[in-house]
Amino acid sequence: MAPLHRFLFVATVAVALLLALSPSPATAIKQTINLHQAPSKLIESVCKSDSVDDYNFCIKALSFPRAISAPDAKALTPVVLQLAQNDAKATRDAINALMKTQNFPALAQCLENYENAIRSFGMVTEELEEDPMTANYDIKVNTDLADACDRALAAGKFPAPQITAGNLSLRRFALIGFQVTNLL
Structure with a gap:
């Protein structure tokens, strides 16, 4: 695999993992603002x-x-x-x-x-x-x-x-x- 393709592959996997493990915007808002404490x-x-x-x-x-x-x-x-x-x-x-x-x-x-x-x-x-x-x-x-x-x-x-x-x-x-x- 060429260095550029390897970099793009690693970057794509990293972004996919980051998105998969990050809370959704709605979840992030709920964590930030507890409206019903x-x-x-x-x-x-x-x-x-x-x-x-x-x-x-x-x-x-x-x-x-x-x-x-x-x-x-x-x-x-x-x-x-x-x-x-x-x-x-x-x-x-x-x-x-x-x-x-x-x-x-x-x-x-x-x-x-x-x-x-x-x-x-x-x-x-x-x-x-x-x-x-x-x-x-x-x-x-x-x-x-x-x-x-x-x-x-x-x-x-x-x-x-x-x-x-x-x-x-x-x-x-x-x-x-x-x-x-x-x-x-």
Whole structure:
């Protein structure tokens, strides 16, 4: 066999073996992204509690490795608080973007409420060690901030579906956080 033919033969066999032993694209995606990771017993108990008003939202929000691997409420609490804070920041950023083109007092009220919620979720992390009951209360108060923003939007007759959705999410994360800190 000539050197060029030998090289082509070896290269063809190598590529065939590589393809045969490689996972299919669908398998590779499933290995990279586990879309249906089972929630832990802790997450199940939090999401099924009477305090949490949307089981599916709760399960979806907490179905990722850091939350699922939390061994107890103490470890899960900072994960929930970080999720809540990040979500509140996204809504705050949306409000800021709207304020660049719209001049409605309701937006200023909502912006203030979201700044307070972001601060609150950050402070609660520190409060947990000293006074879990106060931390629990402070998390729950964030539902009032979402309600106040909804009322301001309604009173100002300013339809803002993105902010309304953010308010719903803020309420839900606050209730999840409230339930998790209830377990401390």
